[in-house]
Amino acid sequence: MKLPTFPGGIHPPDNKATTAAKAIVACPLPGELIVPMLQHIGAPAECSVTVGQQVAKGEQIGTAVGPVSVAIHAPTSGEVIAIESRPHPVGRPLPAVVIRPDGDERWHEELQENDPDRQSPDELRQLLQQAGIVGLGGATFPTHIKLSPPADRPINALIINGVECEPYLTGDHRLMLEQGATIVDGILILSKILAVDRVILAIEDNKLDAIDTMRKLCADTPIKVQPLPVKYPQGAEKQLIEAITGRQVPSGKLPMDCGAVVQNVGTAAAISVAVRQGRPLVERITTVTGSGVRTPQNLKVAIGTPLAHLIEQCGGLSDDPGKIILGGPMMGNTQMSLEVPVIRGTSGLLVLRHQEISIKKPGPCIRCGQCVKVCPIHLQPTVIALCARLGLVEKADTYNALDCIECGCCTYQCPATLPLVQSIREIKGAIMEHKRKH
């Protein structure tokens, strides 16, 4: 049977074998945890502790500011030793609470267990905001917002994203194998909040063991496990919706405009923990991988752990690193310091060696059309990049530059090694500014 998918896309080497068979290992606590107040899309949380204060694990240390924001919690018990700007994955220092762990791992007393069956959808949404639940696939969009569609946009499909199409990353894969029951429970809570009957768990068919495991666990539930062919970016929200439902999210609109909500498997597991046990999001699975680290593995990491500590836990660097990337190689962010902490969106830490990095000088566009062929949104990356070079802001907008999801397929494919995504990102910024002014 032909598996459903989306048009375009690429097949980069997936490099998942190094960590896919290794069980998740709990990472010991570092000497200090750096917990940034901005770990999600939206307004940064407001710090609610003072220097010298003792905090318990799961105690709120940052309060949500406004609707599009979530609370931040202490990842372990200990003392707040500083509240200051520290290196952040975005590349500049941002306000963070620095905690020195006391080693007790003492949970906050006020955390309560809840029964999702006794709570209304609104109560559950509020609970998720308070527990700091965000999309753990990497985008870190506050989950309670995604679960609050306006009344005029009915949701009829809940898609759970277990695709993990980024090369190298295996955190979601391991999570499905080891904590499948928690994921299923989280999915059922999600379907209750949204009141949908059609629930699909999508998994790429390079994870056959995960498909088997999840099929068994979902046997008596309305959840349907749907294998998808291996192709990047199969796990991107809009591409996943197209593959599963056959619907395209209209240009400039949101998934809810075509009746779909997508949530990552990691988010589902975090939701189950947050609701059943009352424990907020204070740790996540991060894949530490690449030929630049001695023993790549999947770690269960407390939020705020510096990258240097992760690398130490994985046997250190094997060589002088050429590039250190947070997330996967396609959409991850390159880092320039190992003092940067793991935040809620840190799905992976990839260390590449010098010889693995392409430093070819970009050549002229030869109009081969490869970028157009692989673009999952049906854009013309080369034309938009040309508009960017010539500063044709309005023209680029007519080519729908704003619909670019920055998946990197065009840059990956370009035989002239042009930095197409960066050009498009530039012109997207210019278009947004132009729209604000006019």
Place this chain on the structure above:
Amino acid sequence: MLAAVACLGGIGLVAATALGIAAKKFAVEVDPKEAAILAALPGVNCGACGEPGCSGYARAVAEGRLAPNLCPPGGQQTTEALAAILGIKVTVKEPAVAVVICQGGDDLARQKYHYLGLEDCNAAQKLAGGPKVCPGGCLGLGSCVRACLFGAITITADHLAVIDRDKCTGCEQCLKACPRQVMIMAPKAITTHVLCNSHDKGGEVRKYCQIGCIGCSICKKIAPEAYTVEKFLARVNYTQADDAALAIAKCPMKCIRDIAHPPVS
């Protein structure tokens, strides 16, 4: 054959007559002054006057909205020509040129990271504030080169922008293209400048640049009139710059230079 010639000729005749009448009837009256001004302008459409191009400026001058001394590429000659057309007296602006106030090339200034992306300073600046540790240093990716209509800017092998003072007309387009304000306008007659754009404290500057201003104020002690030091950065006071050259030899960081007469190395 004959029919075709007659037919096309006829169409041509009718069209020509119609166009002739239309040209007379819908003729736009142009102020003869405006036409004369436009002819006197250099016609480079650089936008330095604030108008989109030379014709816009010509109209603005003819209507009296803008002064006739706002065309830097034209300089003294154009200003005088415009003044003659308008029949007024105008003070000629002192010619100014752009100066790149940074000497921290790849060999002297530290980099935060190795940048491999788009050859564009504005794009690089968005990635963690640019690859240079110094917040004000020249990134050397050539956004100013592309903005310059006169080919007056080049980039050295160490990734620093260099201005050809003879070609620079002072149109200020490079200032608009630079994301770090590493170019300033200065009177062409003055050649001594403090070539640094970092307002960080001296200790900070020393960490990332071997040739940056540390705000030690030695220059100000030598020539109090000619220098001002603000937020740990010295600047030549261009209205009283007579003694500025005295401090060149004394600057401990070697960031005061006579850019018209570079030291023999």
